[in-house]
Amino acid sequence: PVPGGDTVAGVAVKLEISGTTAAGNIDVQLSWDGGTSFTASKSTPVITTTDTVVKLGGVSDTWGRTWSASEFTNDNFVVRLTGNVSSNTIRVDEIQVKVYHQSSGGSSGGGGAGGAI
Numbered sequence: 001p002v003p004g005g006d007t008v009a010g011v012a013v014k015l016e017i018s019g020t021t022a023a024g025n026i027d028v029q030l031s032w033d034g035g036t037s038f039t040a041s042k043s044t045p046v047i048t049t050t051d052t053v054v055k056l057g058g059v060s061d062t063w064g065r066t067w068s069a070s071e072f073t074n075d076n077f078v079v080r081l082t083g084n085v086s087s088n089t090i091r092v093d094e095i096q097v098k099v100y101h102q103s104s105g106g107s108s109g110g111g112g113a114g115g116a117i
Contacts, residue, residue, distance in 0.1 A: 024086035
């Protein structure tokens with residue numbers, strides 16, 4: 001969870017993906033209300049047959065919205081993947097999400113749980 005007084009500066013989603021052929025991509029969207037509403041999509045590059053790690057978003061990318069700490073709960077936060085398969089079978093081996101946040105009134109560099117993404 002993100003502490004209640006913190007400001008969310010960005011969200012990163014990291015995927016480990018591959019496909020049976022080198023074609024298609026994956027669109028990723030984030031929800032803050034249990035899947036009722038979603039951000040605009042961010043798309044991966046064209047999928048290859050080799051496991052590839054792709055990072056969408058980042059330290060200062062809020063996916064087009066202002067987030068509140070309460071939106072990062074198991075009930076509210078949802079990651080949606082939509083495969084644009086192009087005659088391909090898409091494999092998703094791993095999904096990681098990192099929320100970059102800092103205490104209100106603090107300087108840059110605060111917050112963010114876990115290791116590197």
